Every structure is written in C-alpha cells, then in structure tokens.
Amino acid sequence: MCASYGLDPRFTDAEGLADADEAVLDGLRSWAQHNAGETLRPTGRNLRNLNPVVTATDGAAALEAAWWGFLVDGQPARFPSINTRSERLQDRPGALRTRGLVPATGWYEMQKPERIWHEFGLGRGVLFSMAAVTQRGRTPDGDGVTCYSIVMRPAPPHLADIHDRMPVLIPTAFADDWLHGDPTRDLIDEALLAAAGLDERVAAVPRGDDRGAQTLF
Structure with a gap:
C-alpha cells in the first residue's frame, strides 16, 4: 500500500490536471516549497496532517488542504x-460518492524482505495525480x-x-471523469483501465532508508 x-x-x-x-x-508549488519538498507521512494523533488535494467544487477543479486518512469523532480512524483497495470500490461503489486527485511527483514503498525503500514515479519532476476517495x-x-484515502x-x-500494490494513477484525459463522474462500478473500472495506460512509464529507484531526500529521477 502507499506508505508515503x-x-x-x-x-x-x-x-498536470485536466482542468x-x-x-x-x-x-501546489507554494505548498511544496513551504514544506521543502518533503515526503508526506501519516501523522500521529495530535499532529496536523493537511495536504493539497484537488476536488470538484461548483463544477470545477479546486485545491484544498485535506487530511490523509479518515477521521472519526475527531480522531484518526x-x-x-x-x-482504499480498488477491489473494495468495485464491490461497494457507494464509497465513490465523493472523490479527489492527489498531486504527487513520487510515492514510496519498502521492498521486503530486503527492507529497501523505492521511489516510484513517471520521471524527473513529472507531476501526476493519484485517485482518492474523500469524506x-x-x-x-x-x-x-x-x-482522503488513496485508491490502490x-x-x-x-x-x-x-511491491504488489500501487496507487491508481489518473491520466490527464480522465481527470474530469474521475472528479465528476457518477459513483458507479463503471467509474472505477474505467479508472483502472485508464491507469493501466501509464504502467509502462512507471519506474522505481532504490532509495535506501532515506525517503525525504530530493528525487533521484
């Protein structure tokens, strides 16, 4: 799953994003510069955890600061x-009622049993979007x-x-559909098909134990 x-x-x-x-x-640039391009990680119970996410607001794409992971009664779930597994959304498409796009230039996973961190992405400095469900x-x-929860x-x-899982990457041409489409099984099926079109471009770079350094792509 997406660790960071x-x-x-x-x-x-x-x-970038379609609209x-x-x-x-x-x-996005201002937020990234303010955070020195650091890697995002799930935070502790008493820490802030607000990150940029693009959501559909009044029919258009809008940037807002959102919390990674769901909050229940004022606390992390x-x-x-x-x-969130894509298979779960296929079985229960009602969870697709509200959605977002998570901008990123890389994500990180640990290869086991070697315990080596890898950075995944589409190339040096390439901005892409990961599918998310929101509430x-x-x-x-x-x-x-x-x-928000990143769809895997x-x-x-x-x-x-x-690593056996990866985020569902949303190509630019499908971004509007993901944000505004009807929350049905067809939507997640089409998102998975669109994401597969980017598979050949995804590469991984070993990072050792350092997930916070500048990208190696």
Whole structure:
C-alpha cells in the first residue's frame, strides 16, 4: 500500500490536471516549497496532517488542504484508512460518492524482505495525480475538514517484485471523469483501465532508508 509520497516544487506542468488552472498549479508549488519538498507521512494523533488535494467544487477543479486518512469523532480512524483497495470500490461503489486527485511527483514503498525503500514515479519532476476517495471529518481541534484515502490497485508485473500494490494513477484525459463522474462500478473500472495506460512509464529507484531526500529521477 502507499506508505508515503512526495511533491517536488520543481514539478513540470506536462502531466498536470485536466482542468486545473494556473492558480491551482501555483498553489501546489507554494505548498511544496513551504514544506521543502518533503515526503508526506501519516501523522500521529495530535499532529496536523493537511495536504493539497484537488476536488470538484461548483463544477470545477479546486485545491484544498485535506487530511490523509479518515477521521472519526475527531480522531484518526481505528481501521487503516490512508489507502482504499480498488477491489473494495468495485464491490461497494457507494464509497465513490465523493472523490479527489492527489498531486504527487513520487510515492514510496519498502521492498521486503530486503527492507529497501523505492521511489516510484513517471520521471524527473513529472507531476501526476493519484485517485482518492474523500469524506468529511473533524480534526482533533474540532475543525471540519475533507479527508482522503488513496485508491490502490495490484501492481503490474514489472513492479510487483518490489511491491504488489500501487496507487491508481489518473491520466490527464480522465481527470474530469474521475472528479465528476457518477459513483458507479463503471467509474472505477474505467479508472483502472485508464491507469493501466501509464504502467509502462512507471519506474522505481532504490532509495535506501532515506525517503525525504530530493528525487533521484
């Protein structure tokens, strides 16, 4: 499953979001620069965990700060919630009611039993989007917030020996469909088909134990 991911402020716009305007891209750069391009990690019970996510607001793509993982009664859910299996959404498409796009330039997984971290991505500085399902929650401070869970799928054969799962990457041409499409089994099926079109471009780079350094792509 997706253990962590990063957003490098030096990203290119080529693989951006289908209907994102320059304000959204500038917002992503500002957030990444403020966080020094550091890798995102799930946080502890008493820490802030707000990260940029693109959601559908009034029919258009909008950037908002969202919480990675679901919050229940003001606390992180007792069940694993930073990732959601695509198979679960196929069986229960009602969970697709609200969705988002998680911008990233790389994600990180540990290869076992070697315990070697790898960075996955589409190339140096290439911005891409990971599919997410969202729901409303309340932070430990009592503030209402959008929560998100990254949708995961089985990895293709050339990556499966490193890790058996990967995020569902949403190509630019399918971004609008993911944000605005009807929450049905067809939507997740079509997202998986669109994501498979990017499989050959996904590469992994060994990172040792350091997930916070600058990208090696």
